[in-house]
Amino acid sequence: MKFIIQRDRLVQSVQDVMKAVTSRTTIPILTGIKIIAAEEGVTLTGSDSDISIESFIPKEEEGDEIVEVKQTGGIVLQAKFFSEIVKKLPKDTVEIEVGSNLQTTIRSGKAEFNLNGLDPDEYPHLPELSEEQVFKIPADLLKNLVRQTVFAVSTSETRPILTGVNWKVETGQLICTATDSHRLAMRKAAIETENDAHYNVVIPGKSLNELSKILDETNEPVEIVITENQVLFKAKHLLFFSRLLEGNYPDTSRLIPSESKTELVLTAKEFLQAIDRASLLAREGRNNVVKLSTLEEGIIEVSSNSPEIGKVIEQVQSQSIEGEELKISFSAKYMMDALKALEGTEIRVDFTGAMRPFIIRPVQDDSILQLILPVRTY
Amino acid sequence: MKFIIQRDRLVQSVQDVMKAVTSRTTIPILTGIKIIAAEEGVTLTGSDSDISIESFIPKEEEGDEIVEVKQTGGIVLQAKFFSEIVKKLPKDTVEIEVGSNLQTTIRSGKAEFNLNGLDPDEYPHLPELSEEQVFKIPADLLKNLVRQTVFAVSTSETRPILTGVNWKVETGQLICTATDSHRLAMRKAAIETENDAHYNVVIPGKSLNELSKILDETNEPVEIVITENQVLFKAKHLLFFSRLLEGNYPDTSRLIPSESKTELVLTAKEFLQAIDRASLLAREGRNNVVKLSTLEEGIIEVSSNSPEIGKVIEQVQSQSIEGEELKISFSAKYMMDALKALEGTEIRVDFTGAMRPFIIRPVQDDSILQLILPVRTY
Structure with a gap:
């Protein structure tokens, strides 16, 4: 050579x-x-x-x-x-x-x-995949799909299947879901399929993170080939193979509440910064937990208290608060992860009481959803 | 408040x-x-x-x-x-x-x-220093004095005095010296003193590193007050106190050879890059040692050999080689540290045989000197 x-x-x-x-x-x-x-x-x-x-x-x-x-x-x-x-x-x-x-x-x-x-x-041979069934996603959309879901995978090996992202393809739609059983991230996208393809696989979170680093931010299509135990991403001059995780991904659809009792509409950035500040003192404590309470006139109060260090309290003006009054506690980290993953400036948070999971999504966009389980403190 | x-x-x-x-x-x-x-x-x-x-x-x-x-x-x-x-x-x-x-x-x-x-x-009180004797150095020069010497202090506590930089003031000149007993860095500068001040102190390397990070890259003067066990640097709106190291700094002047047998003149950047490449394979080995040999027609050969991985050999064209033929081995890290500390593009390296310390300095500048002890391999 x-x-x-x-x-x-x-x-x-x-x-x-x-x-x-x-x-x-x-x-x-x-x-x-x-x-x-x-x-x-x-x-x-x-x-x-x-x-x-x-x-x-x-x-x-x-x-x-x-x-x-x-x-x-x-x-x-x-x-x-x-x-x-x-x-x-x-x-x-x-x-x-x-x-x-x-x-x-x-x-x-x-x-x-x-x-x-x-x-x-x-050197070991790469898997040979039959490429009968291929679907395509533009590279930049693929990077977004990964970014908006992969952070929610579990980092613990106690349930290995949760360390991956569930990719479900049906009726021309890809649904990506990740959960560590305390929070869940879901993103849908329309895809180009050549026929009525059906898949339901789990791709390791680590693989998706590495893939995302390599792909350029272009709208060039990436071809995706899924087989029983491998997935292949084909971009220009690049082949990326990953094994799939074995096992059945849990049915997460029943986790997502269909009704709500309190609905907030507010600016994602302002809310994120307030949560970030409230979490500064909470990090030292056990769980990085912050509290949220609805007040009069569309005001939301974000607070946390770590007796040894001090406390923080902040008011955020929302666009609207509808429904029941609410006091709820949750992990500041999960909330910040979720808010960073959302696109758009206006978000909607739907609560079904202080003990039930709640949902965060952009006001004008149904393709993305973040769910968080609250922490019991009240 | x-x-x-x-x-x-x-x-x-x-x-x-x-x-x-x-x-x-x-x-x-x-x-x-x-x-x-x-x-x-x-x-x-x-x-x-x-x-x-x-x-x-x-x-x-x-x-x-x-x-x-x-x-x-x-x-x-x-x-x-x-x-x-x-x-x-x-x-x-x-x-x-x-x-x-x-x-x-x-x-x-x-x-x-x-x-x-x-x-x-x-809160503990800061030391109160009598400010009878003060000298001044522009902030940017002070940062350079630190940068060009402090990397050579010892990181081992076996001889604590060597973890500091020796600052000697006499006849209007400041001489900074650092050595870990394998290499030595020395830098001189003229200073403004109010009287015929004499000092001989050792400032912890860590203190100088932190000072250097805080000082702005300006030519504003920094006032320096030295007492028996403290040094104070006074910049605009800033006081920086450091304790001094106790003990006598070794006399390093006798380490510096006054004659040479082989003299090289070459471009610092080109030499640095060749050493850096040669050290890529040497790092795995015991000591990160590279070899230098003088060849005909002003050519210098830099090489290293790590039998398990491979070897590297590179020729560097010098401006001149004078004196005896030479083969010598030294730490690539020490050489790179020294070359990065030098200012100016043309450097001169004076050797006195393969077993004796050698000196690197800019061709046109006597205020800075780097000394390295070779490694015995030939």
Whole structure:
């Protein structure tokens, strides 16, 4: 294998596939990046066996030569060193050549590195997915779907299925749901499907976070292939594979109250800042719990009290308070997470009493919903 | 105590004095910030008993009212909470009022915090220094003096005196020296003294690092007062006290070779980048050691070898190599630290053989010197 490549393109691809590489693996070759040079270009692969990422660098793009492949072939190089090296090379182009005994030379200007490589044939194969059923989502919408749900997954392994986000596809709609059993985030979006596809899978939260970091903020479509135990996201020059979580995701629809007793309409940003301030003293306490009370004339009072440190009380003017008077306590963190995930400036909060879950959503948008279970203090 | 203050000025002062506050203190009141409101303005103090910082916010500046003191007095508030609170307050002004039982109210817009305060009379007094002998250094030069020496202090407590920087003042010159016994950094500067002052003190490296963070990059003079066991830096509206280290600083002048056998002249940046690359593989090994060899025609070879990972070799073109041929090994980290500390683009490296300390300095500047002890590998 021997090729000359533009350094910045190599650096970018290495950074992308590095998202899947971990030093904590039981399969030593997975601490490396697989590099394959073919006539059409160079392919890099990184994997931790849960997530695998493949990045392709084409021979040329828009008339510019990016890679000159002098001899096809492949090698696996230690990801940690290879990624540091390419970042710090002195010139705009890099030559990579595999010699005898898998010894690999990386040359740029007057700098020459010699790395001990590993045999690419020993690198695990990526799953082969039959691509009969594919649906498409623009990259920027996909990033939003992830951002607005993934924070609500469980971080505890006591119910592993809750560490993932449930993706349900039916009648041309994708419904993403995440819950850690104390709060729930749900987001719907219309999708392009080729036929009347049905899916109901759970994608690990970690995979979605890494995917979101790699995708560009464009409206280019990402193709999604779902099989029994794998999902594949295909963007331009990029394949992102993740295993799916096994098991049945709980039915969350019955958690969502259909009626309400107290409804608030208010500005998300102002509310978020008030909760943030109220939580400053609450963090020290047990649960980061703040209290909310409705007062006269559309005023909402947000407060918290940590006897050893002090207390905070703040009034927020809402657009409207309808229904019953209310005093309720909840986790400031969950509320801030939910408010940050919402789009739009006006939000609506529907309560069904101090002991029942409540719902936060944008006033003009039914595609997103955040649910929080209150904390019993009153 | 009651006053109304511009929030951004309060935030800045709190940030400055926070540099001295630590949560790991055996004196509980030092986890707080002392606030004193007087007719002329408000003074904040933070201290960990080694370092004490006092920041003054004047009643007005350039005709703008900054503080309106309604009632003089004082309080001590938990630094951790107070600093978070002032950062997140909703409006541009803040009212702070001490009520009964040291209960302190912080108001801004519709937000109201109530913090449990502590008695300011119980806060330790700052040292009182007689200011007979003062010398001055512009703030930007002072920051440079610190930056170019402090990295070389020892991080080990086996010889506590080496964790500080030696400041020697004589005949209108300040000489700053730091060494961890493997390398040494020295910087001289002419200073304004009022009389023929003599000092020889050791300032903790940590104090100088914190001082450097607080000082603005201006040429405003900083007044320096040195006593037997304290040093005080006085900038505009800021007092920075540090204790001095006890003991005699070793005489380092005899470490510095007065002759050389091999002299290199080269570009600092190019050399630094080559060392940085060579160290990429060396870091894994024992000591992060790189090798340097002089070749023909002014070429210097920088290399390192970590058998398990691979090797790197790079040629750097120098302006000149004079004297004996040389092969020498040294810590890449020490060399990079030294090169980053130098000003100017052209540097000169003077070697006296592979086993002797060598010196790096700018070609056109005698006020700064970096010394490194080689590692025996050849």
